[in-house]
Amino acid sequence: MVTTNRYHLAERPEGMPDEDTFDLREVELDGPGPGEALLELRYLSVDPYMRGRMRAGESYADPWEVGQPLRGGAVATVVEEHGTEFDEGDLVVGNMTWADYHIADGSDLQRVTVGELPESTALGVLGMPGRTAYFGTREVLEPRAGDTVVVSAAAGAVGSVVGQLAKLQGATVVGFAGSDEKCAVVEDEFGFDACINYADTEDYGDALDEVAPAGVDGYFDNVGGPITDAVFTKLNVDAHVAICGQIALYNEEETPTGPRKLGKLIQTRARVQGLLVGDYAPRWAQATADLREWVADGEIAYRETVTEGLENAPDAFVGLFEGENIGKQVVKIGE
Amino acid sequence: MVTTNRYHLAERPEGMPDEDTFDLREVELDGPGPGEALLELRYLSVDPYMRGRMRAGESYADPWEVGQPLRGGAVATVVEEHGTEFDEGDLVVGNMTWADYHIADGSDLQRVTVGELPESTALGVLGMPGRTAYFGTREVLEPRAGDTVVVSAAAGAVGSVVGQLAKLQGATVVGFAGSDEKCAVVEDEFGFDACINYADTEDYGDALDEVAPAGVDGYFDNVGGPITDAVFTKLNVDAHVAICGQIALYNEEETPTGPRKLGKLIQTRARVQGLLVGDYAPRWAQATADLREWVADGEIAYRETVTEGLENAPDAFVGLFEGENIGKQVVKIGE
Numbered sequence: 255m256v257t258t259n260r261y262h263l264a265e266r267p268e269g270m271p272d273e274d275t276f277d278l279r280e281v282e283l284d285g286p287g288p289g290e291a292l293l294e295l296r297y298l299s300v301d302p303y304m305r306g307r308m309r310a311g312e313s314y315a316d317p318w319e320v321g322q323p324l325r326g327g328a329v330a331t332v333v334e335e336h337g338t339e340f341d342e343g344d345l346v347v348g349n350m351t352w353a354d355y356h357i358a359d360g361s362d363l364q365r366v367t368v369g370e371l372p373e374s375t376a377l378g379v380l381g382m383p384g385r386t387a388y389f390g391t392r393e394v395l396e397p398r399a400g401d402t403v404v405v406s407a408a409a410g411a412v413g414s415v416v417g418q419l420a421k422l423q424g425a426t427v428v429g430f431a432g433s434d435e436k437c438a439v440v441e442d443e444f445g446f447d448a449c450i451n452y453a454d455t456e457d458y459g460d461a462l463d464e465v466a467p468a469g470v471d472g473y474f475d476n477v478g479g480p481i482t483d484a485v486f487t488k489l490n491v492d493a494h495v496a497i498c499g500q501i502a503l504y505n506e507e508e509t510p511t512g513p514r515k516l517g518k519l520i521q522t523r524a525r526v527q528g529l530l531v532g533d534y535a536p537r538w539a540q541a542t543a544d545l546r547e548w549v550a551d552g553e554i555a556y557r558e559t560v561t562e563g564l565e566n567a568p569d570a571f572v573g574l575f576e577g578e579n580i581g582k583q584v585v586k587i588g589e
Numbered sequence: 590m591v592t593t594n595r596y597h598l599a600e601r602p603e604g605m606p607d608e609d610t611f612d613l614r615e616v617e618l619d620g621p622g623p624g625e626a627l628l629e630l631r632y633l634s635v636d637p638y639m640r641g642r643m644r645a646g647e648s649y650a651d652p653w654e655v656g657q658p659l660r661g662g663a664v665a666t667v668v669e670e671h672g673t674e675f676d677e678g679d680l681v682v683g684n685m686t687w688a689d690y691h692i693a694d695g696s697d698l699q700r701v702t703v704g705e706l707p708e709s710t711a712l713g714v715l716g717m718p719g720r721t722a723y724f725g726t727r728e729v730l731e732p733r734a735g736d737t738v739v740v741s742a743a744a745g746a747v748g749s750v751v752g753q754l755a756k757l758q759g760a761t762v763v764g765f766a767g768s769d770e771k772c773a774v775v776e777d778e779f780g781f782d783a784c785i786n787y788a789d790t791e792d793y794g795d796a797l798d799e800v801a802p803a804g805v806d807g808y809f810d811n812v813g814g815p816i817t818d819a820v821f822t823k824l825n826v827d828a829h830v831a832i833c834g835q836i837a838l839y840n841e842e843e844t845p846t847g848p849r850k851l852g853k854l855i856q857t858r859a860r861v862q863g864l865l866v867g868d869y870a871p872r873w874a875q876a877t878a879d880l881r882e883w884v885a886d887g888e889i890a891y892r893e894t895v896t897e898g899l900e901n902a903p904d905a906f907v908g909l910f911e912g913e914n915i916g917k918q919v920v921k922i923g924e
Contacts, residue, residue: 478851500852513844516813517835519863526861528854 256283256292256333259564260353261324266308270505270575275308276324276568285357291338293330293346293356293363295587298564299377300326300571305504323351327382328587329366329373330356340365347376352567354587369546372558378411378582379549379556380542386498386531387415388541391423394496394529395472399424402466404485405446407476409436409557411582412498414444415545416474418554421445425472428465430458430481432577439580443555453577458484477502479512486515493524505575557581591618591627591668594899595688596659602643605840605910610643611659611903620692626673628665628681628691628698630922633899634712635661635906637811640839658686662717663922664701664708665691675700682711687902689922704881707893713746713917714884714891715877721833721866722750723876726758729831729864730807734759737801739820740781742811744771744892746917747833749779750880751809753889756780760807763800765793765816767912774915778890788912793819812837814847821850828859840910892916 257280264277286292304326307318318324328350332340338360340346348363350356366376378384390412397403397420405420407413408429417427417440429440429449437449448465455461458481462470469490475482478500489495503510519526534541548554559579561570567585574583592615599612621627639661642653653659663685667675673695675681683698685691701711713719725747732738732755740755742748743764752762752775764775764784772784783800790796793816797805804825810817813835824830838845854861869876883889894914896905902920909918 475851478849482851497851497854499855500849503849503852509848511846512849514813514835514838514847516810516817516832516861516863517838519832519861520834520865521863523863523865523868526851526854528851528856528858530855530858533858 256355257281258283258353258355260351261564261567263308263318263320263322263324265320266310268507271305271308271568271572273568278565283355283357286334286336288336289338289360290357291335291340291346291360291363292333293350293358294333295328295330295350295354295356295564296345297329297374297377298326298350298352298567298585298587299328299381300567300574300583300585301382302499302501302504302574304571305575323353325349325351327377328356329376335360338363345373347381352564354564367542367546369550371546371549374558374560374582374584375549375556377584378558379415379554380545382531383411383582384415384545385534385538385541386529387412387419388545389531389534389537390474390496390498390529391416391419393534394494394527395420395474396494397423397425397472401425401471402428402468403472403474404428404430404462404466404470405474405476406430406481406485407499407501408440408444408446408449409580410476413474413476414440414556414581415554417446418444420472422553426466428462430477436577436580439557443557445555452481459487462488474498475500479503479510483513483515486518489518489522489524491522491524493522495524495526497526497528501575559583561585563587591690592616593618593688593690595686596899596902598643598653598655598657598659600655601645603842606640606643606903606907608903613900618690618692621669621671623671624673624695625692626670626675626681626695626698627668628685628693629668630663630665630685630689630691630899631680632664632709632712633661633685633687633902633920633922634663634716635902635909635918635920636717637834637836637839637909639906640910658688660684660686662712663691664711670695673698680708682716687899689899702877702881704885706881706884709893709895709917709919710884710891712919713893714750714889715880717866718746718917719750719880720869720873720876721864722747722754723880724866724869724872725809725831725833725864726751726754728869729829729862730755730809731829732758732760732807736760736806737763737803738807738809739763739765739797739801739805740809740811741765741816741820742834742836743775743779743781743784744915745811748809748811749775749891749916750889752781753779755807757888761801763797765812771912771915774892778892780890787816794822797823807831809833810835814838814845818848818850821853824853824857824859826857826859828857830859830861832861832863836910894918896920898922
């Protein structure tokens, strides 16, 4: 029996989540029972997809129920276990609750395999976002040498890796990010050829004409909305568009509208495809191993934004939609 | 030297083309010169894509210039030729002008190879629309046995063939068409499992739920707009969407807007791809041969709407956007 603080879904948010969305409770955990492990969280991941789970309607993840704990990827230490494949003291990654302590079915957990890198990377460049970038680039975007590739949310956990992987394939890579500070990181640390600060740009199409005069052969979309509209008008013949996220739209209550762009696909025979990293689960281990090697070799740079304390997890989550993070946003739990 | 009536682009239309768009001139043709053939037209094709060519802006076909002749696919008899591979009296198909007579570079022409079928089929089920259906189905839509496939403009020259090809693959096929008369043809002659008369339907989504309760695995889109919006909401995981036309939007002057649907692609990992039949030119002969065999064997049915007289070609063209044709719309030239 252990006592933990834990966040529950207080009510479904309308528009941007706020303090009424999150309910911090002190709860007692029963167990761990047979086949279970008691975990002490060290890092919790907050991700844009979680906004979809707060909604009752369909999203690409099952909805959370009101009153139930919020969930997320996390890195934790095994405190106690009964008949799992793990030992006390092991560092594991898996799907947990927004809490100090969590009891998990051992079959949901994996050992953290980050090598010399910080354990938090198991949630970022070596975790779900890194793997999303890996498979999204390899299987959907498919950049070719000489292509011009555009990445939205280029300073983010997924976009930053996509751009670097496309560069490794020989593409010219242009990012969209929301501040000069982010654009500096995108260009200087992540090595993009150019970055458009969308917060400071009136006409995204004109901006693209300047930095991508040969048009767009590949677009990796994390945001949707007007940036995506502008990129679509610049697509070249045979362009590949990977739809990974639509963060600009996640807090809309009404169905957002925009210009109809399907005609552009006839002209270009472009291919637009959505992606979910879960489809590639059988190949995750290879992705993690490749990414770890590339990071160790200095071929892939990464950034993390660390928020301290479980009590600040809601702010860290809301900050995702306000563009506050650079790279992977994690919450450090405990001291 | 021969005198012909010929339509020229009088001015670029705003919205629906009308009498101010078309200029019927009597012109004298010089030639045929070396390597050229004088052709007497028998059937002229009018097609939705021509609306795009009347526009100054980019489309998937180069714009026509004001004052220049309108062009289109046509079947014609060779009246005179100098050093081409054709003989006088040969029946040929190719890109010609909207005219009684046309002089063509022989390299642009092909012999009509319709077998026992009417020569007009070289413009329809055995021509560009049939080939568009053939490659669009085979290379982009890729229907699988057990799939539910939806086809917009199902009574049209392309859609009618797409639906029948999908049926041959074992799919359940649902069409959208604009009248009860068309829906009867779509179900009874083209063998679709169901047809939704969109002119008589308030909620396309509800209508789809009734006839496609298992959702939509494939969508072949000829129209765009609200029908397409409704189908997107019903897409299943791994759905394939082929964008062939957006006829509902071709006469819009302002950029049309609609609900943003890219998020649905994440949820379903659906693939959306545009197509142009010209990309498959090296394989056209095989497509025509296959289609001819299937029509001869009764596996593919087709319809044609024949308008009499060159002077009625503009009306036949405008009629495409008013849903007046069933199957391929052609114009019979001469008596």
